Structures are given as structure tokens and as C-alpha cells.
Amino acid sequence: MYDYGESGICIEMKEVTKKYDSISALNGIDMEIPCGARYSLIGPNGAGKSTTLKILVGLLKPDSGKVTVGGFDPVTNQAKGIIGYLPEDAYPYINLTLKENLEYIGAIRGVEDPKSRAMDLIEKLDLLPYRYTKVSQLSRGNRQKLSVALAIVHHPKVILLDEPLNYLDIPTQASVIKMLDDLKATYLVSTHIMEIAEKLSRNVIIIGHGRVTWNGTMDHLRKMAENGERIEEVVARLMKDVA
Numbered sequence: 145m146y147d148y149g150e151s152g153i154c155i156e157m158k159e160v161t162k163k164y165d166s167i168s169a170l171n172g173i174d175m176e177i178p179c180g181a182r183y184s185l186i187g188p189n190g191a192g193k194s195t196t197l198k199i200l201v202g203l204l205k206p207d208s209g210k211v212t213v214g215g216f217d218p219v220t221n222q223a224k225g226i227i228g229y230l231p232e233d234a235y236p237y238i239n240l241t242l243k244e245n246l247e248y249i250g251a252i253r254g255v256e257d258p259k260s261r262a263m264d265l266i267e268k269l270d271l272l273p274y275r276y277t278k279v280s281q282l283s284r285g286n287r288q289k290l291s292v293a294l295a296i297v298h299h300p301k302v303i304l305l306d307e308p309l310n311y312l313d314i315p316t317q318a319s320v321i322k323m324l325d326d327l328k329a330t331y332l333v334s335t336h337i338m339e340i341a342e343k344l345s346r347n348v349i350i351i352g353h354g355r356v357t358w359n360g361t362m363d364h365l366r367k368m369a370e371n372g373e374r375i376e377e378v379v380a381r382l383m384k385d386v387a
């Protein structure tokens with residue numbers, strides 16, 4: 145099924161560190177995500193989630209450590225070809241229509257038939273009434289749906305999503321989740337909302353102060369609940385333990 149990531153590991157970080165001037169954002173992050181797995185990256189504000197994703201997508205260089213995506217260094221064209229990325233504050237081209245954005249980015253990303261791919265995503269995300277609307281006139285939620293579609297327009301094998309369900313109402317979240325579920329891809333979703341992590345993934349990596357503090361399955365987290373605790377409370381407890 146996968147013609148990349150020969151080791152079976154599609155996202156790998158070993159002892160990764162990153163500083164912004166004197167601020168340590170990552171202090172030795174380690175993770176190994178098997179191809180085809182769905183992971184959430186959870187952590188409090190400032191834990192290093194966005195920095196981790198930016199390094200995986202090749203936008204930032206780590207100060208030290210090893211990083212591979214699909215077996216490739218993230219800055220290489222091979223890695224860029226298989227990665228789809230949704231930044232936290234994604235902003236499509238505001239003077240193009242929704243459909244033009246998808247066709248344009250699809251063409252740049254080497255999609256075979258960008259026009260039909262654009263329509264395919266527009267239909268899947270119930271965006272048909274807005275296809276000729278300029279991005280500047282879209283609601284925040286529809287802009288977010290477009291941003292998710294732009295991240296996956298080229299059928300990426302490894303998908304990195306920063307807070308993908310931001311601004312989406314519950315029915316819209318459901319359509320985005322369904323679409324992501326149907327993809328045959330490895331993905332890592334950064335969020336600080338446990339409910340979203342539960343909807344999108346089976347595995348959880350918790351980070352705090354730029355380090356992995358817990359790594360396991362959603363089921364394991366549920367089993368750790370004490371005295372009727374909710375899963376959010378278990379995660380909050382695990383985060384507090386390292387604060």
C-alpha cells in the first residue's frame with residue numbers, strides 16, 4: 145500500500161531541539177508514527193505543537209536531532225510531494241474564488257486534472273454554493289473548509305493538520321472528519337481540544353515544555369480514568385504532572 149517509508153515509519157523525530165533566540169520551543173522531541181496511523185499531538189498553549197509541525201513540513205529547521213517524513217528529510221522535494229499541511233492560520237488567496245484556489249494549488253501540486261479534483265473536494269465538503277465566491281467574502285468556517293481541502297488536494301500520504309476543526313460548527317466538523325477518515329494516509333493532528341483528538345485519532349502524543357510526556361492509545365487514556373473522570377480530565381492530569 146505504501147511505496148515510501150520502507151521502515152514502516154512515516155513520521156520520525158529523534159532528540160529534536162529548536163530554539164527561537166533564547167526561548168527553547170523543543171527540548172528533545174522523540175516520536176515514531178507508523179505509516180497509515182492516525183495520531184493527535186496534544187499539549188497546552190506554548191507546548192511546542194506548531195513548532196513540531198513546522199519542522200515536519202520543512203518550514204523550520206531543527207537546531208539538532210533527526211527528522212524524517214516518509215523516510216525523507218522534510219526539506220527535500222520527495223518529502224514535499226507526499227506531505228499535506230494545514231497551518232493553524234491558513235490563508236488561501238483572497239482575490240481568487242474558492243474553486244480557483246483549489247484549481248491553482250492543485251495545478252502547482254501536480255494534480256493530473258485539477259478542475260475535476262477541485263469539484264470533487266467542493267462536493268465532498270458541501271461547498272458547491274460558494275464555489276464562485278472570492279475567499280475574501282467567505283465565512284471563517286467555509287474558509288477553514290477550503291483550507292483543509294487545499295491541504296489534501298494533491299492526495300498526500302502524510303497529512304499534518306494544525307487545529308483542523310477551528311471555526312467549524314458540529315455538522316461541518318462531521319463532514320470534515322468523514323472526509324479525513326476516508327483518506328488512506330498517515331496523519332498527525334495538533335490540537336488542544338481533547339474532543340477533537342478523540343474524533344480524529346486512535347493514538348495520542350502529549351507534549352509539554354517541548355518534550356513528549358506521554359504516548360499511547362486513546363483506549364489506554366480511557367482506562368486511566370479514575371473515579372468517573374472524563375478523558376479530558378485524564379489528559380489535564382497528565383499535563384499537570386509535567387507542568
Ligand SMILES: Nc1ncnc2c1ncn2[C@@H]1O[C@H](COP(=O)(O)OP(=O)(O)OP(=O)(O)O)[C@@H](O)[C@H]1O
Nearest residue numbers: 164167169187188189190191192193194195196336
Ligand atoms: N516565532 C517565534 N518567535 C519566538 N518564540 C516563538 C515563536 N514561535 C513560537 N515561539 C515560542 O515557542 C514555544 C512553543 O510555541 P508553539 O507555537 O510551537 O506552541 P503550541 O503548542 O503550538 O502553542 P499554542 O497551542 O498556543 O498554539 C512557546 O514558548 C512560544 O512562545
